[in-house]
Structures are given as structure tokens and as C-alpha cells.
Amino acid sequence: MKAFWFIPTHGDSRYLGVTTGGRAVNFPYLKQVAQAVDHLGFTGALLPTGRSCEDSWVVASSLIQVTSTMKFLVAVRPGVISPSQAARMAATFDRLSKGRLLINVVTGGDPVELAGDGLHLSHRERYELTDEFLTIWKDLLENGEADFSGRYLNVKGGKLLYPSVQQPYPPLYFGGSSEIGQEIAAKHVDVYLTWGEPPEKVEEKINRVKELAEAQGRTVRFGIRLHVIVRETEKEAWAAANDLIRYVDDELIASSQKIFSRFDSVGQQRMTALHNGSRENLEISPNLWAGVGLVRGGAGTALVGSPETVAHRMKEYAELGIESFILSGYPHLEEAYRVAELLFPLLPLERPVADTHSNIISPFGEIVANNEYPKVLK
Numbered sequence: 001m002k003a004f005w006f007i008p009t010h011g012d013s014r015y016l017g018v019t020t021g022g023r024a025v026n027f028p029y030l031k032q033v034a035q036a037v038d039h040l041g042f043t044g045a046l047l048p049t050g051r052s053c054e055d056s057w058v059v060a061s062s063l064i065q066v067t068s069t070m071k072f073l074v075a076v077r078p079g080v081i082s083p084s085q086a087a088r089m090a091a092t093f094d095r096l097s098k099g100r101l102l103i104n105v106v107t108g109g110d111p112v113e114l115a116g117d118g119l120h121l122s123h124r125e126r127y128e129l130t131d132e133f134l135t136i137w138k139d140l141l142e143n144g145e146a147d148f149s150g151r152y153l154n155v156k157g158g159k160l161l162y163p164s165v166q167q168p169y170p171p172l173y174f175g176g177s178s179e180i181g182q183e184i185a186a187k188h189v190d191v192y193l194t195w196g197e198p199p200e201k202v203e204e205k206i207n208r209v210k211e212l213a214e215a216q217g218r219t220v221r222f223g224i225r226l227h228v229i230v231r232e233t234e235k236e237a238w239a240a241a242n243d244l245i246r247y248v249d250d251e252l253i254a255s256s257q258k259i260f261s262r263f264d265s266v267g268q269q270r271m272t273a274l275h276n277g278s279r280e281n282l283e284i285s286p287n288l289w290a291g292v293g294l295v296r297g298g299a300g301t302a303l304v305g306s307p308e309t310v311a312h313r314m315k316e317y318a319e320l321g322i323e324s325f326i327l328s329g330y331p332h333l334e335e336a337y338r339v340a341e342l343l344f345p346l347l348p349l350e351r352p353v354a355d356t357h358s359n360i361i362s363p364f365g366e367i368v369a370n371n372e373y374p375k376v377l378k
Contacts, residue, residue, distance in 0.1 A: 044071030109265025
């Protein structure tokens with residue numbers, strides 16, 4: 001099991017929807033979150049993309065030198081950037097970070113935002129463009145050159161002179177809930193991502209993508225994007241969930257859902273259908289809470305509960321085939337520590353190699369009365 005965290009380049013807060021408890025997006029704070037990810041044992045972190053975010057490539061590049069082991073899951077946007085330029089950026093970042101790049105392929109789901117970036121294609125056309133983009137991108141990184149003539153893209157004599165560290169290319173992550181999105185995933189990507197839907201819905205997606213990949217003679221791994229609210233007791237966890245949306249009123253929900261309704265993303269439509277803009281019955285599956293999605297696009301669900309409960313729910317997803325868990329929590333700095341402290345000991349994690357020098361005492365806890373090591377509770 002791989003545990004990823006999230007770099008909040010669109011802002012961070014203790015509460016959703018208001019400035020109260022909010023934190024500015026600046027380098028010192030992003031550095032703190034990244035360094036927490038780096039030394040707490042997360043595999044890496046996702047950097048979001050879109051007009052509401054600081055640019056993910058610039059932010060990730062700024063964090064290379066202040067981290068040592070974490071991997072950066074950074075977005076490429078077919079149709080917004082050329083595949084040749086994207087290949088050069090990927091190879092450069094992978095070399096400078098010594099092989100710490102992962103690629104998140106984002107086709108996009110908001111026609112209004114995409115039009116602002118100069119992309120005026122239908123939902124299906126964007127995925128057809130993504131197919132052509134990834135064909136060129138992979139060819140450049142695998143072979144150093146590419147020639148391609150398609151409906152949307154035409155590359156003649158494409159060259160990549162400096163290869164990536166990871167071969168044949170940095171791993172590709174991708175999420176798409178539509179039929180064509182799943183077809184593209186089966187054809188091209190290494191890890192298929194789903195947002196946090198109930199286990200039976202996730203299982204349906206996994207089985208479908210497996211079937212499509214097998215038809216291509218390929219195998220695909222799977223990941224899930226979730227928020228997490230974990231506390232020492234169930235009562236504390238649910239209180240924290242309710243506290244997160246304490247300032248979210250009906251007017252804010254209605255205005256947010258109006259914006260989300262224009263999206264042609266099937267994944268966003270599935271997220272919205274989990275709560276339908278209502279505060280009632282937000283626990284849509286045991287310990288799976290849809291409150292975040294009332295005002296946040298994209299990943300809108302959180303696992304809520306005690307460490308034992310949340311670990312159990314994560315293992316249920318793992319049994320379905322989920323390998324990578326891309327997690328987040330508000331605020332992201334404190335919650336990174338909370339997740340590592342409460343959840344990690346209960347999970348079969350693939351983690352960076354720890355310092356095993358025998359003369360180094362574990363730094364967990366304060367020395368008692370200037371004399372005794374703190375107790376280890378069973």
C-alpha cells in the first residue's frame with residue numbers, strides 16, 4: 001500500500017468556504033507541507049492543477065531542493081500544452097529530482113475553464129486528443145523521437161535529447177469515469193485513479209478497466225483519491241467532520257453546485273450524485289462522508305473515524321485492488337502528522353527506508369522529567 005498526501009496550492013484552511021482559519025498559499029507554508037510529507041514516510045504528494053491553483057510544475061520544481069525522498073505527482077494537460085514540450089519538462093524534472101516525478105494526466109472537465117485556456121472541444125474529443133497526446137509523449141520518452149499525424153496533433157521530427165531517469169518514462173496516473181476515459185486508461189496509463197466512491201462502485205470501475213486493459217494486452221494498477229478525517233475516537237472524528245463544514249450554508253452549497261453542474265466530467269457528476277447538494281445523509285457508505293463535495297469540486301468524500309476504523313476501510317479498498325491512496329485533510333500540515341501518527345502504524349505501507357543507526361534514539365515524545373523516556377502505549 002502506498003500513501004500519498006496533497007500539496008494545497010489552491011489554499012488551505014481549518015474550515016471550508018470561509019476565510020476564518022484560512023492560510024495563504026506561499027512558499028514557506030508549501031515547503032512545510034512538503035517537508036512533512038518527505039520525512040513522515042508518505043510515498044509522495046499530488047499537486048492539483050487548474051486556474052484556481054498555483055502552477056503545479058513551478059511549485060513542484062521549487063520543492064525539489066527542500067525534499068529528498070518524496071515523489072511529485074504533477075499534472076500534464078493535453079490540449080493546453082504540446083506533447084513535445086510536456087516530454088521535455090518531464091524528462092528535465094525527473095533528472096533534476098533524481099527520479100522523483102510521477103505524471104497525472106488531466107483531460108479536464110469544466111468547459112468554461114477549458115475555453116479560457118483556448119481549448120474548445122467536446123468531452124469525447126478531449127479524450128481522443130489525450131490518446132494522441134500520450135502516444136506522442138510516450139514515444140518521445142521511450143525512443144527519443146516521434147512522428148505522428150492525427151486528427152488533433154501533428155508532430156514531424158519530434159526529438160527528446162535528454163532522457164528521463166525513470167525508464168521508459170515516469171509513471172502515468174490518470175482518472176476518467178466515462179467509458180472513453182476508461183478506454184484511454186487501459187491503453188496508456190500505469191495507474192488508474194478513482195475518486196472516493198463507495199466500495200461497490202469502485203469495484204465496478206476496477207473490473208471494467210482490468211477488462212479493457214486485458215484486451216490491450218496490458219495490466220493497470222489502481223489508486224484512489226480521498227480526504228481523511230481520523231481521530232482517536234469515532235466521536236471525535238465525526239465532530240471534526242461536522243466542524244469542517246460549520247460555516248457552509250445553503251446559499252454557498254447552491255452556488256457551488258450550480259458551478260459544478262456545468263461540468264461535463266462524468267467523475268464530477270458521480271461525485272455530485274452522492275449528496276445531490278443536500279446536507280442530509282452525508283454518510284453515503286460506512287465511514288465514507290460526502291460533506292467536502294458540497295462546496296469542493298473533484299474529490300469530495302472523506303473517510304471518517306478512529307484509526308482502526310479508517311485503516312479497516314482502506315484495507316477494504318485494497319482488497320478490491322487499490323494500491324495507491326492519495327489522501328488529504330484540512331489543514332494539510334497538521335493532518336499530515338495526524339495521519340502518519342494514527343494511521344500509518346495500522347497499515348501495510350511501502351515506505352522509504354528509515355534511518356536504522358543503532359545510536360539514534362527515536363524522537364517520538366518528550367523526555368519525562370528530564371530523565372525518563374516516554375512510555376510506548378500498546
